[in-house]
Amino acid sequence: MRRRFLSFLLVTVIAASLLATTCSRPSARPNVLLVTIDTLRADHCSAYGYPIATTPVLAALASAGTRFSTAYAVSATTAPSHASLMTGSAFRTSGVLKNGLPLPQEEVTVAEVMAASGYATAAFVSSFPLRSRFGFAQGFESFDDEFSIPESSEGRRSAPVAHDRMAGATFDKFKAWLDKRRDTRPLFLWVHFVDPHFPYRAPEKFQARWPADVDINVRHYDAEVHYADKQLGRVVEAFDQHAGAGGALVIVTSDHGEGLGDHGWMSHGINLYEEAVRVPLVVRWSGRVAGGEVITAPVSLIDVAPTILDAARVQQVPPSFEGRSLLGTLDPDRTIFMQRRSYSGKEVEDTAVTGEMTALVRSGAKYIFAPEENRREFYQLPSDPHEAHNLLAQAAAGQDAALGEAPAAGQPPVEKASADGGQSPLAAEAKRHDEELAAWRRSHPEPQTAGAPVDKEDVKALRSLGYVD
Numbered sequence: 001m002r003r004r005f006l007s008f009l010l011v012t013v014i015a016a017s018l019l020a021t022t023c024s025r026p027s028a029r030p031n032v033l034l035v036t037i038d039t040l041r042a043d044h045c046s047a048y049g050y051p052i053a054t055t056p057v058l059a060a061l062a063s064a065g066t067r068f069s070t071a072y073a074v075s076a077t078t079a080p081s082h083a084s085l086m087t088g089s090a091f092r093t094s095g096v097l098k099n100g101l102p103l104p105q106e107e108v109t110v111a112e113v114m115a116a117s118g119y120a121t122a123a124f125v126s127s128f129p130l131r132s133r134f135g136f137a138q139g140f141e142s143f144d145d146e147f148s149i150p151e152s153s154e155g156r157r158s159a160p161v162a163h164d165r166m167a168g169a170t171f172d173k174f175k176a177w178l179d180k181r182r183d184t185r186p187l188f189l190w191v192h193f194v195d196p197h198f199p200y201r202a203p204e205k206f207q208a209r210w211p212a213d214v215d216i217n218v219r220h221y222d223a224e225v226h227y228a229d230k231q232l233g234r235v236v237e238a239f240d241q242h243a244g245a246g247g248a249l250v251i252v253t254s255d256h257g258e259g260l261g262d263h264g265w266m267s268h269g270i271n272l273y274e275e276a277v278r279v280p281l282v283v284r285w286s287g288r289v290a291g292g293e294v295i296t297a298p299v300s301l302i303d304v305a306p307t308i309l310d311a312a313r314v315q316q317v318p319p320s321f322e323g324r325s326l327l328g329t330l331d332p333d334r335t336i337f338m339q340r341r342s343y344s345g346k347e348v349e350d351t352a353v354t355g356e357m358t359a360l361v362r363s364g365a366k367y368i369f370a371p372e373e374n375r376r377e378f379y380q381l382p383s384d385p386h387e388a389h390n391l392l393a394q395a396a397a398g399q400d401a402a403l404g405e406a407p408a409a410g411q412p413p414v415e416k417a418s419a420d421g422g423q424s425p426l427a428a429e430a431k432r433h434d435e436e437l438a439a440w441r442r443s444h445p446e447p448q449t450a451g452a453p454v455d456k457e458d459v460k461a462l463r464s465l466g467y468v469d
C-alpha cells in the first residue's frame with residue numbers, strides 16, 4: 001500500500017543528495033510554519049477589511065508578507081479540506097469525502113516529502129477529525145493530538161470525553177516542543193486551531209464589546225476569531241525565535257468559512273457559497289516574499305503544499321500535487337474547483353441534501369451545480385460578492401413573467417431546469433460549466449473502494465461535535 005509514496009521517496013532522496021553536492025545557492029533552507037485556523041471566513045478578518053479588529057496579528061503578518069485576497073478552500077468541511085491542503089490535490093481522489101474517513105497511507109503528503117528531504121516535522125492539532133487515526137499524522141515525526149477535558153473548548157467541558165483543545169493549550173504544547181528541541185535540522189511545523197468553530201465560546205476577556213446591532217452569534221464568533229488570532233501571535237513569536245539563516249516562512253490559512261446565516265445556514269459543510277469556502281491566506285517570509293503585497297489572482301488550498309516544497313527547494317514535486325507554488329507567477333484567469341463533502345442523510349438542518357455539489361470560479365464568475373437537486377447557480381462576484389442574485393434564477397423568472405407565471409415572492413434562487421431552453425448566452429455558458437465540472441470529476445475519480453468504515457465510537461464522537469452523517 002505504501003508503494004506510491006516509497007517510490008517517490010527514493011527519487012526525492014536521490015534528488016536531495018544531488019542538490020546538496022551540486023547546488024551553488026546558500027545551503028540554508030527556511031524553517032516553515034503552517035497554521036490552519038479552523039472555520040475562519042476571510043471576510044470576518046480585519047486583515048481582509050472586516051471593520052472590527054478581529055485579527056490584528058494576521059494583519060501584521062500580511063503587512064510584513066503577502067495576502068492572497070481570493071483564496072478558496074476545496075471544501076467546506078474539515079477533513080476533506082485538510083486532505084487537499086496536505087496532498088496538494090482534490091480530496092475526492094483520496095476518498096476523504098467527509099470527516100471520519102481516513103487519508104489513505106498511499107497518499108503522498110507534504111509532510112512526508114519535507115521529512116524525506118531533511119526536515120524535522122511536527123504537528124499540533126486541536127480537533128477530533130484531524131487526529132492521527134484519520135491519517136493526518138503521515139510524515140510528522142511528532143504529532144500532538146492528545147486532548148483533555150480541562151483543555152477543551154469552553155462549550156465542550158461538560159462532555160464525558162475530550163474531542164478538541166483550545167488554541168492556548170495547543171500553543172503550550174507547541175512551545176514546550178520547541179523549547180525541548182535539540183535538533184539542528186530545518187523545521188516544518190503545522191499548528192491547527194479549532195476555536196472559531198461552533199460552539200462560539202471564547203474566553204471571557206475576548207468577549208469584546210462589538211456593536212450592539214450585530215447578531216449575537218456573529219459577535220461570539222468574532223470573539224473566537226479574535227482569541228485565535230491572539231494565540232496565532234504567540235505561536236509566530238515563538239517560531240520566529242528559531243529563524244535561522246534560511247529565514248522563517250509562515251503560512252496562515254483556514255480549512256473553510258462559516259455560514260453565519262448569510263444563506264440561511266449557520267454552520268458549514270452543506271454549501272459552497274463564498275462565506276463557506278473563501279478563506280484567508282497570508283504568506284510571510286521576510287526578505288523573500290514582498291511585504292504588504294495583495295495578490296488578487298484566485299488561488300486554492302491545493303497551492304499551499306507546492307509552495308512549501310518550492311520554498312524548501314525540494315526539486316521533485318510529487319506528480320499527484322496539482323497546485324501551483326504561490327511564490328511563482330499566478331494566472332488571474334485560472335479556474336478554481338471545489339466540492340461539497342458527501343452526505344449519507346437526506347436532510348441537514350432542515351435543508352434537503354442530495355448527491356454531489358461542485359462549483360467553479362473563474363474571472364469573477366462563480367457557478368454552482370448540484371444535478372441531483374436540479375440546482376444551478378451562477379453569480380458575478382465583482383458585482384454580487386454576497387451571491388444574492390442567481391442570474392439563472394433571474395433568467396427563469398423573466399421567462400415565467402413573460403409567460404404570465406411570475407414566481408412567488410421569496411422563492412429560493414434555484415434555477416428551473418434549462419431556464420430558457422438552453423438558447424441564451426447565459427444558458428450556453430451554464431452548459432459549458434456543467435461540462436467543465438463533469439470533466440473535472442472524471443479526471444479526479446473517487447477511489448473504487450470507499451474509505452474504511454467509520455468506527456462506531458468515531459461516529460459518536462463526530463455526532464457529539466455536531467457533524468452529521
Ligand SMILES: [Zn+2]
Pocket residue numbers: 038039077078079255256
Ligand atoms: Zn474545519
